[in-house]
Amino acid sequence: MERRKFIQSMFATSAVVAMAVPSRLFAEEAKKKATPKGPNDMSFEEALKTITNGKGAKDSDKIKLTVPEIAENGAVVPVKVNVDHPMEEKNYVKAIHVLNKGNGNARCADIMLTPANAKGYFATRVKLSKTQEVVALVELSDGTFIQTAKSVKVTIGGCG
Amino acid sequence: MAEKRRAMIKIKPKKYKVGDIVKVDFIAIHPMDTGMQKDKKTGKIKPAHYINSITFSFDGKPFTTMKIWESVSRNPYFSVNYKVTGKGKITVDYTDNQSEKNSKSKKVKPKG
Amino acid sequence: MRKLLLPLALMVTLATAGEQFAMSDADRAMYKEMLENNPADIFVEEGGELFEKLGDEKALAKFLGVTEKELPKYIAGFPRYIKKLGNVVGLDQVLQAMQVEQGKKKTKLKSTEMFSMLAYVKSLANDEQIAIDIDADKYIKASYELGKKTFETPRGGRGLSCLSCHSADIVGQILRTQPLPDLGKAGSGATWPAYRMTKSSLRTLQRRFQGCMNNALMKVIPIGSKEMVGLEVYISTLAQKEKQPIAIPGLKR
Numbered sequence A: 001m002e003r004r005k006f007i008q009s010m011f012a013t014s015a016v017v018a019m020a021v022p023s024r025l026f027a028e029e030a031k032k033k034a035t036p037k038g039p040n041d042m043s044f045e046e047a048l049k050t051i052t053n054g055k056g057a058k059d060s061d062k063i064k065l066t067v068p069e070i071a072e073n074g075a076v077v078p079v080k081v082n083v084d085h086p087m088e089e090k091n092y093v094k095a096i097h098v099l100n101k102g103n104g105n106a107r108c109a110d111i112m113l114t115p116a117n118a119k120g121y122f123a124t125r126v127k128l129s130k131t132q133e134v135v136a137l138v139e140l141s142d143g144t145f146i147q148t149a150k151s152v153k154v155t156i157g158g159c160g
Numbered sequence B: 001m002a003e004k005r006r007a008m009i010k011i012k013p014k015k016y017k018v019g020d021i022v023k024v025d026f027i028a029i030h031p032m033d034t035g036m037q038k039d040k041k042t043g044k045i046k047p048a049h050y051i052n053s054i055t056f057s058f059d060g061k062p063f064t065t066m067k068i069w070e071s072v073s074r075n076p077y078f079s080v081n082y083k084v085t086g087k088g089k090i091t092v093d094y095t096d097n098q099s100e101k102n103s104k105s106k107k108v109k110p111k112g
Numbered sequence C: 001m002r003k004l005l006l007p008l009a010l011m012v013t014l015a016t017a018g019e020q021f022a023m024s025d026a027d028r029a030m031y032k033e034m035l036e037n038n039p040a041d042i043f044v045e046e047g048g049e050l051f052e053k054l055g056d057e058k059a060l061a062k063f064l065g066v067t068e069k070e071l072p073k074y075i076a077g078f079p080r081y082i083k084k085l086g087n088v089v090g091l092d093q094v095l096q097a098m099q100v101e102q103g104k105k106k107t108k109l110k111s112t113e114m115f116s117m118l119a120y121v122k123s124l125a126n127d128e129q130i131a132i133d134i135d136a137d138k139y140i141k142a143s144y145e146l147g148k149k150t151f152e153t154p155r156g157g158r159g160l161s162c163l164s165c166h167s168a169d170i171v172g173q174i175l176r177t178q179p180l181p182d183l184g185k186a187g188s189g190a191t192w193p194a195y196r197m198t199k200s201s202l203r204t205l206q207r208r209f210q211g212c213m214n215n216a217l218m219k220v221i222p223i224g225s226k227e228m229v230g231l232e233v234y235i236s237t238l239a240q241k242e243k244q245p246i247a248i249p250g251l252k253r
Helices: A003-013 A015-025 A044-051 C002-011 C025-037 C040-053 C056-064 C071-075 C091-101 C112-123 C138-152 C162-166 C205-215 C226-241
Strands: A063-066 A077-083 A093-100 A107-112 A120-126 A132-140 A145-154 B007-012 B021-028 B051-058 B061-068 B077-083 B088-096 B101-108 C080-082 C087-089 C194-196 C201-203 C250-252
Touching (some): A044 A093, A063 A132, A077 A093, A077 A132, B021 B051, B061 B077, C025 C250, C040 C056, C040 C201, C087 C226, C205 C226
Parallel strands (some): C194 C250
Antiparallel strands (some): A077 A120, A107 B061, A132 A145
16 A cells, blocks of 8 residues: 555555544653652742732633643743733732642742832743643732632654 | 853834833843753753843832742743833842852833 | 554544643643743844854855845755755854854754854844755755765664655544644744754754654765755745744744
């Protein structure tokens, strides 16, 4: 059989294999082996407790967290946070904390803003070791904390 | 060992007036090594080497400070907004966990 | 045949099953935004400084026998036949030749310095259409033919050719969670050198070919060889056909 036609027929008959393959290609499988602990390792729950001084944070739709649904790679995952809240002298977004729920260290970045920023906005790019939730934890100048989370599917595929 | 590191500051939009809110984008060339990866060539673990602290200032006055962890991507990018108050200079000072200090500046030139 | 069957069976999923891997429009928009803040911009800037040491656009135009004004469009026609060098060459090989002419140390083609310089020089042609004329002379024609042949020839342990994964009939199918791109429509020839996110570094097109060959169990061909230059010519003409304008540096997985 001519090679090209053979390969094409391969694509058509691989349905059974398709069921087995996807999970193998998601990073979780690779992480089943014990991973070494880093010096900064901290769980999300612990980080949340530490940052909010035990107060915790309420879910809020005032935080717009933009992350890709599917990250093409786990090395560079864009994260954008926009907080719908004033930035006035006595009433502003004091801090935006970007956290994750799946890396050894749940903390990515702690951003201390001031009214000079004029907007409760921050963007960066993070490393995600596997499919997990990214969390935007926001501290307002009155001491209250709000949060929102979004899941990012991390595929470790591709050639080369 | 202090190494002069490269970085870039971009202000968007390119044309702005006093009172406008601009976007300040900062990219630094930095390995952001977590300390958990092996060097492919030597087989040895690469020690943690990542930017851990950043301060954005305008004419010497800080307006944003950041505590950064090793989970941030290599050659990291950070973006915040800033309300233009007049002509001056934005300076980004950044330090890493190996105590390397670096700095990058960009002039703020409002038109009108 | 059995050798081919097993690895492909493990690697391939149906296009419909692949929807779970496909990036949404919103995701693509996020990645497009990332192009505006590409770490490679800094490497391109570095390349510019290295290029300055060679005499900048003025020296390059002089070496190529064109005016500085004609330079961007002329750059857009690379790889091309350079009579002085007796071969079809890429911009990186021209830069190396300039170094030799100036009695300077040659920068290796496969080095970060050369990748940065190549990216800077190619970026001088940003927004131009790729302008390779494969009928311009017998050399470029031969280079194109060699490139196409290299693209289509099965090699290595799996008996794969570039065509196995990059043919028009296979575009869109999923391989290792990534939809296989139409190299022409994706504008590969126009958007490399690019920042590769998985490598967090600036890479050139020929370097990318090497990565692909490695993964496909083919023997890696040296950068700057006749076959690699031919491949670059061939891939660039695919982008040229799709009218993809040059945009350096690109941003890739």
